[in-house]
Amino acid sequence: TIKVPISSYIKGMVSWIAMILFVIYVSACILLLPIRLSGYQWNHVFSRYVASDHTKQLSMNSAIDFNDIVADLKMYSLQHSQYLEEKLFSRWIHREMAKTLEYFSRQNNLKGIVICTGNGHFLLTLVALHALQSIGNTMSIEVMFSTSTDLSASNQKLLTNQFPAVRLVDLSTIFNDSYLELRGWEIKPFAVLASRFQHVLLIDSDVLFLEKPSVLFENELYLRTGTLFFYDRLDLSPKALRWIRSISMKSIGTIPHRTQESGVVLIDKGRTLMGLLSTCKLNEHEQRERVTYKHLHGDKDTWWLGFYLLDMAYSFIPSRTASIGHIHRHTVCGHILHLDQNHQPIWWNGGLFKNRYVNTRDILPIEVWLEEGTWTLAIYSCLINHRQKPRSFNQYQRHLIENYTQITKHVYNIAPG
Known part of the structure; x- marks a missing residue:
């Protein structure tokens, strides 16, 4: 029998343990890394944010010129600097930053439906969910709201009891609600941003389909640009057109003269994250109260405008x-x-x-x-x-x-x- 010195045995065990710990460490690092989604890292905008003195100063300065914001958005789409990230997005961050980061580190390639709701149109949301079942929808569904003031605890319980497979999400646990105050139309782009789906079909609570909604993801326009929008009944007003031209003098795209209907919006976040962030910026509290909603009707035309300002392609269904x-x-x-x-x-x-x-x-x-x-x-x-x-x-x-x-x-x- 060959006797192995106890010291060699201990050294061997230490080596094996060290190797196992190293493998566990590497595996954990890989699992914790944000999933790279079609060239974008979802937490790129948020993960490098720290509450620096510069950021705090920016957060206190509410008099930033809107045209400067547009210029910053365009520059950020070309050059993802931390300075611009803090300047543009720092006030969206939840006070417990990990809550925001959680939603930007677990993305996937799934397709799904997002519906925003509140107490005022809660019953319509129930109708929409039953209707989606009736038409044979198989896509996962997320229902979004912001705080129990927006959707009461009793309504939350009723929805989850009737639709246990539907994921109910309170956006105030993800974003800084004290700044964004997402209580109306403006919640919609932030709901798309926070969704766990890469391919998002956003629908209003009063939308009903005459064919399976999943067919929209197969549309050639969506496949081409990662967006799909629908026109509304009215043309943009001369006042709105003048304002859009005044903030987008260097944009090279064509301005649609017809307004957008945002009852149904399709977004591939993997391909169009910068455009979505731009749309969210147009709907954040300060900008919508001070500028955007004074020229546009709610969130509707901020969808295509967010892309237009960055010279990004977007698609409208051509039919009226x-x-x-x-x-x-x-x-x-x-x-x-x-x-x-x-x-x-x-x-x-x-x-x-x-x-x-x-x-x-x-x-x-x-x-x-x-x-x-x-x-x-x-x-x-x-x-x-x-x-x-x-x-x-x-x-x-x-x-x-x-x-x-x-x-x-x-x-x-x-x-x-």
């Missing part, structure tokens, strides 16, 4: 709007309907009520649809098109509409009939 509803004196009255590139109905917003702001008992009779002609916009909008006749829905679409009607009546406790 349509109306969905019933025939009334040679017009189709109801809600705005959106078409795909083949001019076929794909989604509408406004839900199933004629006007939910006036009466949540008066269900809209949906019988036909009509491509855009001349709109008469009011509490109850109507569309006339002398070149076309109203069109009927196919059997599948009629089935969906009937299901959505029954879902709405059930959620709002409306008697059948």
